[in-house]
Amino acid sequence: MFRPFPALFGAAIALLLAMGGARAADEALPLPPDIPRLAEGPQYEECLDLLRTDPDGALSFAESWEGAGGGEGAKQCGALAMLALGEPEKAAERLEALARNSAASATARAAVFAQAVQGWMLANQAGRAFAAATMGLTIAPDDTGLMLDRAVALGTLGRYRESLEDLARVTAAEPDRAEAFVFQAAALRHLDRLPEAAKAVDHALALAPRNAEALLERGILRQLRGDAKGARADWQQVLAVAPDSAAADLAQQNLALNEAGPKRR
Numbered sequence: 001m002f003r004p005f006p007a008l009f010g011a012a013i014a015l016l017l018a019m020g021g022a023r024a025a026d027e028a029l030p031l032p033p034d035i036p037r038l039a040e041g042p043q044y045e046e047c048l049d050l051l052r053t054d055p056d057g058a059l060s061f062a063e064s065w066e067g068a069g070g071g072e073g074a075k076q077c078g079a080l081a082m083l084a085l086g087e088p089e090k091a092a093e094r095l096e097a098l099a100r101n102s103a104a105s106a107t108a109r110a111a112v113f114a115q116a117v118q119g120w121m122l123a124n125q126a127g128r129a130f131a132a133a134t135m136g137l138t139i140a141p142d143d144t145g146l147m148l149d150r151a152v153a154l155g156t157l158g159r160y161r162e163s164l165e166d167l168a169r170v171t172a173a174e175p176d177r178a179e180a181f182v183f184q185a186a187a188l189r190h191l192d193r194l195p196e197a198a199k200a201v202d203h204a205l206a207l208a209p210r211n212a213e214a215l216l217e218r219g220i221l222r223q224l225r226g227d228a229k230g231a232r233a234d235w236q237q238v239l240a241v242a243p244d245s246a247a248a249d250l251a252q253q254n255l256a257l258n259e260a261g262p263k264r265r
Contacts, residue, residue, distance in 0.1 A: 038104050038112070039073025047077035055084035072102055076112065083119055092119025096132050110140035117149045126156035144170045148180055151187075160187040178208035185217050189224070197221055212242035216251050223258065232258060 037044075043065055050058035062070070062078030075098050083091035095116035099109045113136030120129035133150035137143060151166035164187050170180040181204035188197035198221050204214040219234030235251035235258075242248050 038076050038098075038102060038108055039071065041073070043070065044073040044077070047074070051077065051080055051084060055081045059085065072098060072104065079119075080115070083115070083122070088119040088122035089125070092116045092123060092125075092128065092132070095119060096128075096135075099132075099136065106139045110136045110143050110146060113139075114143075114146055114149055117146070117153065121149075121153065121156070126153045129153040130157065142173070144173050144177070148177075148183070151180075151183055155183060155187050155190075158190075160190045163187045164191075176207055178204045178211050178214065181207070182211065182214045182217055185214075185221070189217070189221060194221060194224060198225075210241045212238045212245050212247040212251075215241070216247045216254075219251065219254065223254070228258060 047058055047061050047065065050061055059078055059081035062074045062081055066074035066078060075094065079091045079094035079098065082088075082094070095112055099112035099116060102109050102112065104112075113132050116132040117129045117136070120126070120132060130150055130153040133146050133153060136146045137150065140146065147166045147170045151163045151170065154160070154163035154166065164184065167180055167184045167187065170177060171184065174180065181200045185197040185201035185204065188194075188200060198218075201214055201218045201221060204211060205218065208214065215234045215238045219231040219238070222228075222234060223231035232255060235255050238245075238251035239248050
């Protein structure tokens with residue numbers, strides 16, 4: 001019998017980091033496009049520039065700079081270099097400590113907490129990700145990005161009803177945020193609320209017709225409702241629109257299960 005892979009909550013990191021695909025633990029990871037600024041000055045700019053082209057060099061630069069009194073800017077750059085180099089647990093620990101103790105604005109600290117969440121998710125520690133997102137929301141309670149991050153962590157932990165509470169806040173504040181509706185659909189599916197899940201994913205696709213995660217989720221819902229042909233079409237479209245993504249990996253696995261099912265019966 002066909003049983004879909006966990007899908008959206010398993011592929012959540014791709015959305016959180018906009019990475020576009022799963023990677024090995026020791027493979028360099030691209031960085032978020034907008035890094036919250038905890039410092040100013042030429043050394044900070046040089047370190048951030050190195051992050052995008054030479055993470056090893058950025059880490060060496062940050063360590064030397066921190067030893068010379070580089071402060072929060074050096075600590076942040078070093079932690080992000082670790083994240084880029086595939087050391088998410090170390091990076092998350094440092095980013096979380098930095099966010100707790102920083103003298104920066106609440107907005108910047110919340111953004112660093114969000115980076116810690118990303119690290120914990122990459123380290124497969126959803127409980128720590130949930131805690132970091134909650135700490136961030138205590139200082140920036142209206143930060144919808146952190147709400148979405150926490151919803152993903154909650155979903156990964158199997159706490160779908162709580163995840164839906166955060167997702168409802170996100171969609172109320174940002175009704176055009178397609179990925180929030182995708183995660184909403186996944187949470188509803190796990191709660192066996194399939195008609196509501198279908199409505200949520202249809203809304204996501206109305207907002208973003210080529211959203212790979214939404215197509216993946218709609219395929220799962222179609223399969224569960226007996227529409228194997230529609231499911232295959234959605235998963236094949238995932239492969240077409242995002243061939244190197246985590247969603248594509250899951251779609252390919254689901255296609256294989258879909259094809260194997262009738263042979264086993």
